[in-house]
Amino acid sequence: MILEAIHDPELGCLFGGVLFLLILSTLIGRRLKRRRKTDASRSIIDDLNNRKGAWWNMCAIFAVAVVIGRVGALVLFAIISFLAMREYMTLVPTRRGDHRTLFWSFFVIMPLQYCLIGMRWYGLFAVMIPVLAFVFVPTSIAIAGDTEHFLERAGKIQFGIIVCAYCLSHAPALLFLRVPGFEGHDARLLLYLVIVDQMRDVLQYLWGKLIGKHKIAWRVSPNKTWEGFVGGVASATALGTALWWATPFTPLQSAGMSFTICLFGFAGSLVMSAIKRDIGIKDFGVVIEGHGGILDRIDSLCFAAPVFFQLIRYYFVP
Amino acid sequence: MSNSIHPMASVLAAVARGISGVQVQWAGCEPDERQRIYFANHSSHLDFVVLWSALPSEIRAKTRPIAAKDYWEETSPRRYVAKNVFHAVLLERGLVTKAQNPEEAQFAGRQLVEHMADALGTESSLILFPEGTRGSGEKIGPFRSGLYYLAQRRPDVELVPAYLENLNRILPKGEILPVPMLSLLTFGKPIQVEPEEHRDAFLERAREAVASLRRIGPA
Numbered sequence A: 001m002i003l004e005a006i007h008d009p010e011l012g013c014l015f016g017g018v019l020f021l022l023i024l025s026t027l028i029g030r031r032l033k034r035r036r037k038t039d040a041s042r043s044i045i046d047d048l049n050n051r052k053g054a055w056w057n058m059c060a061i062f063a064v065a066v067v068i069g070r071v072g073a074l075v076l077f078a079i080i081s082f083l084a085m086r087e088y089m090t091l092v093p094t095r096r097g098d099h100r101t102l103f104w105s106f107f108v109i110m111p112l113q114y115c116l117i118g119m120r121w122y123g124l125f126a127v128m129i130p131v132l133a134f135v136f137v138p139t140s141i142a143i144a145g146d147t148e149h150f151l152e153r154a155g156k157i158q159f160g161i162i163v164c165a166y167c168l169s170h171a172p173a174l175l176f177l178r179v180p181g182f183e184g185h186d187a188r189l190l191l192y193l194v195i196v197d198q199m200r201d202v203l204q205y206l207w208g209k210l211i212g213k214h215k216i217a218w219r220v221s222p223n224k225t226w227e228g229f230v231g232g233v234a235s236a237t238a239l240g241t242a243l244w245w246a247t248p249f250t251p252l253q254s255a256g257m258s259f260t261i262c263l264f265g266f267a268g269s270l271v272m273s274a275i276k277r278d279i280g281i282k283d284f285g286v287v288i289e290g291h292g293g294i295l296d297r298i299d300s301l302c303f304a305a306p307v308f309f310q311l312i313r314y315y316f317v318p
Numbered sequence B: 001m002s003n004s005i006h007p008m009a010s011v012l013a014a015v016a017r018g019i020s021g022v023q024v025q026w027a028g029c030e031p032d033e034r035q036r037i038y039f040a041n042h043s044s045h046l047d048f049v050v051l052w053s054a055l056p057s058e059i060r061a062k063t064r065p066i067a068a069k070d071y072w073e074e075t076s077p078r079r080y081v082a083k084n085v086f087h088a089v090l091l092e093r094g095l096v097t098k099a100q101n102p103e104e105a106q107f108a109g110r111q112l113v114e115h116m117a118d119a120l121g122t123e124s125s126l127i128l129f130p131e132g133t134r135g136s137g138e139k140i141g142p143f144r145s146g147l148y149y150l151a152q153r154r155p156d157v158e159l160v161p162a163y164l165e166n167l168n169r170i171l172p173k174g175e176i177l178p179v180p181m182l183s184l185l186t187f188g189k190p191i192q193v194e195p196e197e198h199r200d201a202f203l204e205r206a207r208e209a210v211a212s213l214r215r216i217g218p219a
Helices: A002-007 A009-035 A039-091 A096-118 A122-144 A150-176 A186-211 A226-242 A251-279 A294-316 B007-020 B046-053 B076-085 B102-120 B146-153 B199-211
Strands: B023-026 B036-040 B063-068 B089-091 B125-128 B158-165 B184-187
Touching: A009 A039, A009 A186, A039 A096, A039 A150, A039 A186, A039 A294, A096 A122, A096 A150, A122 A150, A150 A186, A150 A294, A186 A226, A186 A251, A186 A294, A226 A251, A251 A294, B007 B046, B007 B076, B036 B046, B036 B146, B036 B199, B046 B063, B046 B125, B046 B158, B063 B102, B089 B102, B102 B125, B102 B146, B125 B146, B146 B199, B158 B199
Parallel strands: B023 B184, B036 B125, B036 B158, B063 B089, B063 B125
Antiparallel strands: B158 B184
């Protein structure tokens, strides 16, 4: 795969583009930081500069993932799943009686999910968590014997496993799809997903700051506006369409795919904001400074990855 | 006691830090090589190792835990970990409560304090869990009086409160397998026994000093 990455000019172009954008925005960010005038513009610039740090890290992670190959990328995503689940379970109230269930979630269910992907055992990979873990979680909590808030606890743990392990695992699963005529280029699919998803996030933010007026759900997330949503989805879809040459899609298909990624990604970040409101924090990273923030970065990816994966599998894999 | 760190202690400390993802904050004081008694809430076997691992290595080499003799001498692996790996000061529990009369209780109590004061010596520090046993982690239990008498006996030693948060969810009492959630450790401002301060008033104040360091609140 390391050779593939070097011998795959389209992949090189995608990466080059991302790097170029990052360098450009970092330079612009520095210049703006020196020139900033009002408090409002200062906070936006600081916010963007902070996000950029995370993007550099993500970019580095994906570069490593592509270079070390399929299995390496799988391990990398398993680690991200682990860290995300760790953040989630830390902040979600669980009780003493959930201890063993949680142990199984971290050390059996989640690693098993990634093993199944590595084995290309699609049949079990797709149902293990929704069917088997779904039954396992409430049963093991019931066996522990504590019935207080039973449904809430079981539901919260199940949601965490679905989002952090099941949903996210569909991103590296893209590397194990066999799209006819596209063999050896699977890394591009993963990169395409991440680029469209992350660009939707930042473009939505920028559009929202520029012309945003009408809030979508101010109680959930005061920063999300209809103008930002439409602008972000439209411009990220346009970008995704323009990247059709790196994918097995036609330009029209690429538009449909990136539009879907945008919609589901938006849903993901909205839902995660609502959960954070529920728990009473602004960012998953704030409470546990220095460790947190992973769930904040991958919230949209968690919702977009499964649908992107299933669409490709349904339409492009015979 | 030797001043070198047992290799297994370093390994256990690294493992405990990895599992607990602990974030350390020195809120009321800075790490210092002077003699101290760190006292904290107790809800998990990880408590001591996590607290100990949060100290810089020069300080770590001179810092010993106070532990219950009955529990830590029960099996030989436990005894090895307590004595050889962490150089624990093992105290017998229940001597004071089991005593037949007040004189005997007073004598037993004085002996325990003497034992801890000996362990402090001229350069050691101690880690003490004044609740005496692991709690559920929901609230801090009443403090045993040893801390008060030890503080009176050695007024030159600084008393540093610390709060260990979430470790009861990572490795609760009665479990042997940990769940790797994240945890917090906060060191507070040192306290001392005021002149003429009554035992119970001081112990309550010490408990407050630990409780006030809680950052997230009960889960």
